[in-house]
Amino acid sequence: MSLAEIADMLLTILHTTGFMNLGWKMPVMWLIGCIFIYLAIGKKYEPLLLLPIGFGIFIVNFPLTPLMGVTENGHRELINIFYHYGVEWEVIPCIIFLGLGAMTDLGPLIANPKSMLIGVGAQLGVFVTFTGAVLAGFTLKEAASVGIIGGADGPTTIYLTQHLAPQLLGANALAAYSYMAMVPIIQPLIMRMMTNKKERAIRMKQLRPVSKKEKILFPLIAAAIIALLVPAVIPLMGMFLLGNLMRESGVVDRLSETSQGALMNTVTIFLGVSVGATMQADKFLTWKPLFIFGIGLVDFAVCTIGGILTVKIMNIFLKDKINPLIGSAGVSAVPMAARVSQVVGQEYDKKNYLLMHAMGPNLAGIIGSAAAAGMFIAMFS
Amino acid sequence: MKKIYFIIFVSLFICNPLFARGNGFPVPKDGQSIPVSDSDDHAYLYTSISLSDIEVFYQHEFQDDDTINWRKSDDNGFIIDDWGNRDWHKITVIDNGKDGIQITVQPDKWTWIIGTLVIRFIGVLIVLSILMFFIYVSGSIFKLTAKAKKADA
Numbered sequence: 001m002s003l004a005e006i007a008d009m010l011l012t013i014l015h016t017t018g019f020m021n022l023g024w025k026m027p028v029m030w031l032i033g034c035i036f037i038y039l040a041i042g043k044k045y046e047p048l049l050l051l052p053i054g055f056g057i058f059i060v061n062f063p064l065t066p067l068m069g070v071t072e073n074g075h076r077e078l079i080n081i082f083y084h085y086g087v088e089w090e091v092i093p094c095i096i097f098l099g100l101g102a103m104t105d106l107g108p109l110i111a112n113p114k115s116m117l118i119g120v121g122a123q124l125g126v127f128v129t130f131t132g133a134v135l136a137g138f139t140l141k142e143a144a145s146v147g148i149i150g151g152a153d154g155p156t157t158i159y160l161t162q163h164l165a166p167q168l169l170g171a172n173a174l175a176a177y178s179y180m181a182m183v184p185i186i187q188p189l190i191m192r193m194m195t196n197k198k199e200r201a202i203r204m205k206q207l208r209p210v211s212k213k214e215k216i217l218f219p220l221i222a223a224a225i226i227a228l229l230v231p232a233v234i235p236l237m238g239m240f241l242l243g244n245l246m247r248e249s250g251v252v253d254r255l256s257e258t259s260q261g262a263l264m265n266t267v268t269i270f271l272g273v274s275v276g277a278t279m280q281a282d283k284f285l286t287w288k289p290l291f292i293f294g295i296g297l298v299d300f301a302v303c304t305i306g307g308i309l310t311v312k313i314m315n316i317f318l319k320d321k322i323n324p325l326i327g328s329a330g331v332s333a334v335p336m337a338a339r340v341s342q343v344v345g346q347e348y349d350k351k352n353y354l355l356m357h358a359m360g361p362n363l364a365g366i367i368g369s370a371a372a373a374g375m376f377i378a379m380f381s
Numbered sequence: 382m383k384k385i386y387f388i389i390f391v392s393l394f395i396c397n398p399l400f401a402r403g404n405g406f407p408v409p410k411d412g413q414s415i416p417v418s419d420s421d422d423h424a425y426l427y428t429s430i431s432l433s434d435i436e437v438f439y440q441h442e443f444q445d446d447d448t449i450n451w452r453k454s455d456d457n458g459f460i461i462d463d464w465g466n467r468d469w470h471k472i473t474v475i476d477n478g479k480d481g482i483q484i485t486v487q488p489d490k491w492t493w494i495i496g497t498l499v500i501r502f503i504g505v506l507i508v509l510s511i512l513m514f515f516i517y518v519s520g521s522i523f524k525l526t527a528k529a530k531k532a533d534a
Contacts, residue, residue: 116513
């Protein structure tokens with residue numbers, strides 16, 4: 001073998017490696033991926049999702065990696081399979097909602113139905129952001145998918161974005177989960193700005209106990225109402241309510257435990273990696289994701305303000321006043337937003353226990369953001 | 382609160398240049414402009430082109446555009462909705478028989494943008510309010526039943 005042949009062979013081998021196909025955008029994406037991995041590990045911000053998302057961003061932005069493409073035989077590559085069957089088919093967000101339903105005690109919402117209205121108020125930002133995104137040049141479908149970020153509900157954001165603007169899936173999901181993780185940082189500031197000391201110290205009446213029969217009946221009533229009024233979100237809410245019915249029935253503990261444990265964990269891995277893998281440098285490094293991150297923050301802030309303002313308006317008419325700090329929990333981020341209400345409330349009155357009161361709006365926020373998503377889907381049907 | 386109002390005001394002021402939009406509606410040439418009851422709408426009448434010609438014109442105009450939605454109209458014609466960021470949101474094409482084909486373009490206006498959002502926000506309010514009502518009703522029934530059981534005991 002001549003020297004020229006050896007050099008040629010080495011060159012051929014070199015071309016099959018990633019080195020010859022690297023571009024400047026790729027290291028930028030590695031950095032972005034590593035930032036999210038750091039936030040997950042170092043800061044413990046939504047680690048269950050940000051870790052696989054971060055790794056998905058990192059790994060998919062190496063050249064020639066057979067992960068998100070299609071093979072010569074027309075078969076999907078590994079992460080593309082997860083993405084296609086899990087996200088594109090809208091299966092994973094619904095399974096996550098099944099697990100969420102199985103995890104959630106809807107008692108605080110049933111005990112205090114007024115919380116529903118706070119959940120509505122906290123959707124204000126969704127609609128405000130929709131307008132902002134349209135004005136900035138997003139299509140109506142894209143604007144709707146960006147708007148839902150403020151609802152602080154990851155699966156709903158993914159479900160709606162996949163439905164209306166799949167090209168924004170990565171940016172929207174990342175913005176939603178990032179802001180959900182930053183609830184303890186963003187919300188207290190707004191809560192203090194929007195309330196005075198007297199309001200923060202309001203003590204609320206203890207919630208009435210909710211019987212098991214009521215808890216069993218609720219998923220059925222809610223499923224019927226949602227199916228009739230916003231059928232577009234019944235795949236999502238139906239699974240949530242099924243999960244909750246399994247939990248409250250007490251006769252299918254194994255199913256309930258699987259839904260909220262092994263099943264949910266399994267799909268979370270696939271969801272995180274798939275969402276991260278949609279963020280390929282060429283598609284992601286444009287002005288739109290940056291705008292989404294910017295407006296997502298405004299969206300989240302307006303939703304928080306909407307929840308607090310709703311409580312303030314309700315207090316004008318109510319004899320038993322509601323502490324406006326629980327209004328911020330109307331964004332769904334369960335149970336983080338409710339915990340923030342409790343923590344901020346106790347800064348002003350150590351014996352004021354707001355957690356269970358805040359869980360009501362928090363749960364209403366899940367239903368509210370799903371309803372808003374349903375409204376958007378219906379708008380474009 | 383004053384801070385919040387100030388931030389909202391400044392944001393609106395800064396965003397204002399983004400609100401500016403161009404003009405120009407996709408309609409075939411040689412149509413006769415006709416007055417409509419809503420002064421913001423733009424209506425055109427065509428007597429020399431058939432409905433199918435106009436359909437072909439729009440199919441060509443919006444080829445491979447996924448921000449466009451086609452619907453059949455109840456009045457022998459079709460409706461085109463824009464889900465993109467054009468200056469209009471709806472074009473209605475109706476065959477008026479002898480009178481010709483009428484195309485009505487409904488441009489985006491603030492009343493429409495705000496209106497459509499308010500309606501959807503109210504929609505969310507209605508959904509959750511109905512749910513709230515039913516929780517109240519079922520809660521009351523359960524409370525009464527519990528009371529009755531207690532009284533019996």
